[in-house]
Every structure is written in C-alpha cells, then in structure tokens.
Amino acid sequence: MNTPTPEALAEKILRGVGGPENIESLTHCATRLRFQLHDGTKADQAALDALDGVMGTVPQSGDRFQIVVGGAVASVYANIVNLPSMTGGGTPRPQSDAEVKAEIRAKGRGRFAWLDTFFEYLSDSFRPLLGVLLGASLIIAIASMLDAFGVVDFRAADKSATWVFVDSMWRSVLYFLPIMVAYNAAKKLRIDPWVGATVMAAVMTPNFTGMIGSKTPGVTTTTNATLGTSESVAHVFGLPMQLNDYGGQVFVPLLMVALLALVYKGLKRIFPENVQMVFVPFFSMLIMIPMTAFLIGPMGVWAGNGLGTGLSWLNGNAPIVFAIVIPLLYPFLVPLGLHWPLNALMLVNINTLGYDFIQGPMGAWNFACFGATAGVLLLSIRHREKDMRQTATGALAAGLLGGISEPSLYGIHLRFKRIYPRMLAGCLVGGLIVGILGGVDTKAFAFTSLLTIPVFDPMIKYIIAISAAFFTSMALVYFSDYRTKEERAQVNGERDAAEAAARGEVAAPAVTVPAEDRELVAAGAVAATRGPASTGSVAAGGPASADAVAAEAPAAGKGLELAAPVAGRVVGLGEVEDPVFASRALGEGVGIEPADGHVVAPVDGELITVADTGHAFGIRTADGTEVLVHIGIDTVKMNGKGFDVRVEAGRKISAGDLLAEVDLGAVRAAGYPTVTLMTVLNTADMASVEPHTGQDVAAGAPVVTVRR
Structure with a gap:
C-alpha cells in the first residue's frame, strides 16, 4: 500500500470536496472532518472513499459532508487548513442574488431536511x-x-x-x-x-x-411532605x-x-x-x-x-423491551451522528434521577461492535492481511480502552456488509441478558469501555451482558468470515502474489487495476503479474504471429528504445501519486511532467486501444512489446474534455506520430495531475526494462530501454 504523506492526503481531500472555493466552513470531531460546502454535488464521494487514510464519507442534506479519518482527524484537519490554497480559511464567497435564492431553495430539498438539521444542531452542540x-x-x-x-x-x-x-x-x-x-x-x-x-x-x-x-x-x-422535595x-x-x-x-x-x-x-x-x-x-x-x-x-x-x-x-x-431496543438502535444512529440526543438524555437522567439506565444496555452495543472487530482481527492474523490487521488493532484499542466505536464502524464494519447482521446478533444477546437480569444502572456519565466497567451496578450483570455481546459477535464474524468465499479466494490470491513478489519469485505484486485502465490493458495487466513464463498480448488484436515476430523482432539482447511521448522532466514511477502505476502493477516505465500538451507515439507499432476519453493509448510493437501511454492521473473523469485525439485504434503508427493534443490548463483546472505515464505492460516477459529518469527531454528522446 502506498500511504500518502499527510500533506498529500490533505491536498487530495481538498480536491475531493471541490477545492477551497467550495468550502464554506470546516470543523472536526473525534473522528470526522465536517464540511459545510457551497455545493454538495461537487464532492467526489467515490474518489474520497478510495483514499488511503479515509475510512468513509457521509453526505448530508444542506450541503453538509462528513469525511471519517479516525483518530488522526486533528492532524488531518490542521494539514488542510494550513494548505496555501486555504489561506481564506473557508470563509463564504460573495454570492449573487440568484445564488442566494438557489441556496434557499436547496436548503428545503429532501422530505425530512428539517429533521436532519435539528439533529445536526443537537449533535454539533455536544460533539466538540x-x-x-x-x-x-x-x-x-x-x-x-x-x-x-x-x-x-x-x-x-x-x-x-x-x-x-x-x-x-x-x-x-x-x-x-x-x-x-x-x-x-x-x-x-x-x-x-x-x-x-x-x-x-x-x-x-x-x-x-x-x-x-x-x-x-x-x-x-x-416542602412537599409526600415526595420529600x-x-x-x-x-x-x-x-x-x-x-x-x-x-x-x-x-x-x-x-x-x-x-x-x-x-x-x-x-x-x-x-x-x-x-x-x-x-x-x-x-x-x-x-x-x-x-x-x-x-x-x-x-x-x-x-x-x-x-x-x-x-x-x-x-x-418493560425492561426487556427497553434493553433490547437501545443496543439495536445505536448501530444505526452512530454512523449518522444521531446518537448524541440519547447521550443528552443520559445526562438528564443522572441530573434528575441520580442514575442512568440507558448506558447499561448501550454497553451491549458497544461491546458487540468491538467483538466484531476482534473477529476481523483474528481473521486478519489467520489470513496474513497486514493492512486489515493494523486497522482492526487500532480500532479495537480505541474501543476497549476509550469506548469509541467510530474507528470500528468506518474502518471496517460499514465496508463489509456481512459484519452488521453478525454484530446485531451480539447486540440482541447482550440486550436480552440486561433485560432478563433486571437492568443495569450507573450514577456517572461514562463511555462504555473496559476501564469504566466498575461504574455500572450491578457490575457482575453488566460484565455478563457485555461479555456475551462481545464473544457472540466475535465468534459469528470469525467462523463465518466477513468476506464471501469468492472475495476470500481473491484476497488470498492477491496476498500470495504480493508475498511471492516480496520473495523475488515474480516481477510485480498483484494490485487491483481501476476499471478504466483494465479495459485498455486487460491482457497486459495480467501479464505483468503472472511471471516470466507467460506470453504477452493486449486485449484487442491478439498476439502477433510467430512468423512476424521471427521476421521483425530485434536480435536477442538488443535493446528497444522507447521515446518520450511528451517533452518534460522524466521521473520514476515511485514518484507518481497513483498507487497502481507506482506499484508497477502495469509494468515498469517512467512518468514525465509535461512541458506542453503535444503527445506523440513513443515507438513504431500498432494502436491496439485508444480510450474514448483520449487519456490513454495501447501500442504493440512488432516484437510483441506492449506499451501504455497514459496522460494524467484520473483524467478519465474529464470525459474527453480538453483532449483532442488525432488517431484511431487499429492503425499502424511510427515513433513521433501525433497521438493527441491536450489542454494541460484544463486538466489542472479540473484538479488532476498532468504527469504522463509510459509503461511496458508485459514487463514480466522481458529480460529488463530500464527507465532513464532525472532528465529534461524533448518529445522523441529515448527514456526507456527494453531488453528481451
């Protein structure tokens, strides 16, 4: 996993919510960044959810948008507000009369927008x-x-x-x-x-x-003699x-x-x-x-x-009904931030009655949540899932010691639909025990963690209930898994490939390739991960004939030079802010920070694939070398805007032929990196692929040497 630097994560989050000009205000709570946006539709929820470091996103009515990042929220918040582009502090921009009227109309959208606003008022009054x-x-x-x-x-x-x-x-x-x-x-x-x-x-x-x-x-x-008040x-x-x-x-x-x-x-x-x-x-x-x-x-x-x-x-x-409803209700309130009103009622109970009876049943929910996380942790150890083990360990520590459930919910449970039913079973078991045993009270407002067990009375009943909730959820998750059989087989296969790559048994790790790139290089991407014994081909057109390869292939050991498709500064793939390219899942190659938008063919061959959006080109040479030219990162989302494609799939091309003219200013304005990437898709079939980085080049200058 390529973990972005704190500054890079802040930049990506800012870009994902529509840039600083779309932020009206920004605050944070214990686990979430809370944005008030000018236009909520500009937030790219899918891109934000995909960021390493983001546990999940929660769009709300009234152009409010939450991003869950866990315990590091304070530092992420600080990094965002300290970005040079955030100098204005997210203050409201001047609006025209038409915009003001449109905003007023937008505030009324949604049948229950007023209810969402009411709960947001309650939540924001307590959350800090x-x-x-x-x-x-x-x-x-x-x-x-x-x-x-x-x-x-x-x-x-x-x-x-x-x-x-x-x-x-x-x-x-x-x-x-x-x-x-x-x-x-x-x-x-x-x-x-x-x-x-x-x-x-x-x-x-x-x-x-x-x-x-x-x-x-x-x-x-x-004095009321009857009540003694x-x-x-x-x-x-x-x-x-x-x-x-x-x-x-x-x-x-x-x-x-x-x-x-x-x-x-x-x-x-x-x-x-x-x-x-x-x-x-x-x-x-x-x-x-x-x-x-x-x-x-x-x-x-x-x-x-x-x-x-x-x-x-x-x-x-009706203690048993009450004890069951509370733990079954909380798993749905917490993700929406609607649990604070119930917390307010706990404080009212302590202030008026001298004790509270909500926190006892609530403990059943919390420990069922932590039990499900423990089940995931055990599975991650069993299946050698390093990233999930780290996530589950941190979430379990935050829960058992601090009583905070958000890291478990957003980091794990809401990502895997099989967990929630198993967690709810734990909630039900714990709530039933609380109700059957006559309820559990506390005279203090306490987050339900291991450290606060002594504040509950009777303590033994509470321990029995939360233990049952914890181990029920843990056992159900562990023995039935939080992934389907198909998902488990795929994840374990990717793990085995990554471990083999680490031992030097294959040329590249198994990395999930985005759909927009997979459709361009389906066969080549597979070739990049299946080892030296494979033969490369691209998705369309099939492998070149043996006779053609024998007739036209260079002599064994002779290097094939790939030219720069654009003029600019050549960098290594490890410096590129894209995990797929940086991991070499699409082969070895280079990135070029372009000086202009004039994109040319890097080598003689056949154009096997030309993306409809103009952001990528697949080329196969006479000797079967498969080359991908990819303009920018995530530029597929521009839907071709700013890309003037000059070629079509299926034609023969020569090195230096014009592929496309790209408006780099439009790419930057859309918030996407302009780095142009060139990789050899079937790197695993080659003796070596040698990038030449750290130089400023003109289009057509050699930047990669391929040897068979």
Whole structure:
C-alpha cells in the first residue's frame, strides 16, 4: 500500500470536496472532518472513499459532508487548513442574488431536511465536548475502581479534601456542561458563542444558586411532605421566578440558544454595524437572561424531567423491551451522528434521577461492535492481511480502552456488509441478558469501555451482558468470515502474489487495476503479474504471429528504445501519486511532467486501444512489446474534455506520430495531475526494462530501454 504523506492526503481531500472555493466552513470531531460546502454535488464521494487514510464519507442534506479519518482527524484537519490554497480559511464567497435564492431553495430539498438539521444542531452542540467528557469518564472510572477495591469510599459524604478535589476534576465537566453546550450551540447557529455562554452562566452563578432554600428577602421555599422535595420561588420585580440548580442541564441551553439566535440576528438588523459590538450583546443579555430565568429554564427542567420520567417508566415496566431496543438502535444512529440526543438524555437522567439506565444496555452495543472487530482481527492474523490487521488493532484499542466505536464502524464494519447482521446478533444477546437480569444502572456519565466497567451496578450483570455481546459477535464474524468465499479466494490470491513478489519469485505484486485502465490493458495487466513464463498480448488484436515476430523482432539482447511521448522532466514511477502505476502493477516505465500538451507515439507499432476519453493509448510493437501511454492521473473523469485525439485504434503508427493534443490548463483546472505515464505492460516477459529518469527531454528522446 502506498500511504500518502499527510500533506498529500490533505491536498487530495481538498480536491475531493471541490477545492477551497467550495468550502464554506470546516470543523472536526473525534473522528470526522465536517464540511459545510457551497455545493454538495461537487464532492467526489467515490474518489474520497478510495483514499488511503479515509475510512468513509457521509453526505448530508444542506450541503453538509462528513469525511471519517479516525483518530488522526486533528492532524488531518490542521494539514488542510494550513494548505496555501486555504489561506481564506473557508470563509463564504460573495454570492449573487440568484445564488442566494438557489441556496434557499436547496436548503428545503429532501422530505425530512428539517429533521436532519435539528439533529445536526443537537449533535454539533455536544460533539466538540467529546474529549472532556471522555476525560471525565475515565477519572470517574479510576475513582470507581479504587472504590471497588476498598481504597476509598467514593460515595461517602465525609470524604477528605483530597477526594473532594478529585471529585471536582470530573464534576467540573458535568456541572458546567450547560455553559459549554450553550457556547457550541451558539457557534452552530452562527452567533457570538460567548453571548450564549454568558446567558447560561448568569443562572449558574453563586448569586443565583445561593437563593435556593435561603432566607433571602423575596424568596419563599415550600416542602412537599409526600415526595420529600422542596421548591424555591424568588419574587423579582414583583414576578414569581422558579429557582433551579441548572448544573448538568442540557435542554435549557439548547432551548435558550435557539431563541437567542433569533434575538441576536434581529438586533444585528436593527443596529448599524459600527455600534453592533456594544449594543447587540448588551440587549441580547438584557432580554435573554430574564427570559431564561423566568421561562426557558423552568421549561427545560420540566422537559428533561418529563423525558427522564417517561423513559424510567418504560425501563421499569418493560425492561426487556427497553434493553433490547437501545443496543439495536445505536448501530444505526452512530454512523449518522444521531446518537448524541440519547447521550443528552443520559445526562438528564443522572441530573434528575441520580442514575442512568440507558448506558447499561448501550454497553451491549458497544461491546458487540468491538467483538466484531476482534473477529476481523483474528481473521486478519489467520489470513496474513497486514493492512486489515493494523486497522482492526487500532480500532479495537480505541474501543476497549476509550469506548469509541467510530474507528470500528468506518474502518471496517460499514465496508463489509456481512459484519452488521453478525454484530446485531451480539447486540440482541447482550440486550436480552440486561433485560432478563433486571437492568443495569450507573450514577456517572461514562463511555462504555473496559476501564469504566466498575461504574455500572450491578457490575457482575453488566460484565455478563457485555461479555456475551462481545464473544457472540466475535465468534459469528470469525467462523463465518466477513468476506464471501469468492472475495476470500481473491484476497488470498492477491496476498500470495504480493508475498511471492516480496520473495523475488515474480516481477510485480498483484494490485487491483481501476476499471478504466483494465479495459485498455486487460491482457497486459495480467501479464505483468503472472511471471516470466507467460506470453504477452493486449486485449484487442491478439498476439502477433510467430512468423512476424521471427521476421521483425530485434536480435536477442538488443535493446528497444522507447521515446518520450511528451517533452518534460522524466521521473520514476515511485514518484507518481497513483498507487497502481507506482506499484508497477502495469509494468515498469517512467512518468514525465509535461512541458506542453503535444503527445506523440513513443515507438513504431500498432494502436491496439485508444480510450474514448483520449487519456490513454495501447501500442504493440512488432516484437510483441506492449506499451501504455497514459496522460494524467484520473483524467478519465474529464470525459474527453480538453483532449483532442488525432488517431484511431487499429492503425499502424511510427515513433513521433501525433497521438493527441491536450489542454494541460484544463486538466489542472479540473484538479488532476498532468504527469504522463509510459509503461511496458508485459514487463514480466522481458529480460529488463530500464527507465532513464532525472532528465529534461524533448518529445522523441529515448527514456526507456527494453531488453528481451
């Protein structure tokens, strides 16, 4: 595998989404690059999916586009934004009235586009917090492990200052979560995120929370003797205001910011631009802080309590149904990024009920996912699949230690359709066990990994459930394989060929040839991989007759010179940014960075194949040497635009005859490399193929020597 450099991967991703001019904004989460494009149809999903380093792509409505790259997402993001062509930072380009109207119409496309936008708002409000939530989760897990081993009473009311301080390390994330969510939500809606954070912080200050249950004048507190709860109401400017502790709340900031966005944008239309910096935040705070304290805050608390109570009722009255639905639902929510709303409900449960019952069944899904990855890892070891072994090892480590499923999903499971049914069986088994055993709870928000097992109660039930889910998925994947029999035979054959090539038993490794090249050189590509004993021929026209070869072939050992088809700088195939050519799967040869678009025949012979798009030519010489001239990389996708072909298949040609005139400027404008490649397809049949690189040549100068 030719792994691209980080800079090359960044360039290819940028090209795949339509270039910097098509990017409105770019952010990232734990595993995904998240693009807001001007025109989503310009993204080349197939090309992006094919990149080494990209696990998958997820196009969404509203011209949003996600590219999953796994744990290296931060560095890939940094490489993209630091590219010279991204100097503008992906800021919106000026649009005409017609474009603005077209964009508005486009936003409404899709029957459920509004629902996608709603979930995107929820997801983007939580997604940037993944790192700190995971950090807090691991701190809780460590403290719980110490509690389980009797080192410290994690839940004691009279803990020492040391453990009170440790508590603050994870409680800081959960308590101030509303402020963080408000910041992200405001940023998502393109208003000042600090205004959103400030409004939420106003109802979390010690001044505000200190009034709860206090004897402050104007504050009354009543106690419900039946429920044992108390409620405080403050009379502010003569109006009653319910007092709540908003620490850990998530619905309040989400509701508040949605209304704040309307107020903020409305104020920007009212005030002149030169005074907006002062008066827009001022009036936004003046309006939204009282609105949050009097109305939105209590409404958000009621909504959260209602949802938590409803789910608690379902969990209490139909635990087995609840325990099965959750793990079977998650495998379909996570790939779409729609699992964050359920994560929000977990936080609501912990805040209102003091415990959560969703994370236990969710653990069945996570460990079924990791079990399927373990099955793939075992198969990759058994079948000596180096690349898959590396992918599965990294994904399994991220899952078992961090509780993150995306590397497994995008790196493996979504690529092979046989895995999902086997993984779902593991989800079902784990969920059934959770339900039959009466459910599993936790008093902390924790990513379901090996390290967080101690936070679940009863822990033994949880261990039984996740173990069953893990080993069920692993066994099903391992014993039935994630590839079909035909796919396994093909992959193992390619592996054997590659291993033989590494031992020097064949001339070139087995590499999958793209369809557009395969149709040009079907026989030649096979000849390049089947060893010295084979005889070469091209797809059309068949082998030259024995008499013709005997009459016209050069004497044994005499070299056949192949001339440069274009003027320019000659480079080795290893320097070419195309894995097929660089691996020599299409034979040994050279690449030439062209000085102009005048393409000529490199040798006397017969034109066996001429691509309809004009990007490639197959030539067979009198002695049976098969030569491919390929103009640019991926230029087949230009569908002939910029290529003026001057020959047709079947005719005899002489070295120097004009094959095509190519508009190199059009190729570059389309975002494709212009390097022109020339290879000897049946290299395996030759005594040697000697490229002469590192020189500037004119068209017609010798650049490859072929010896039989």
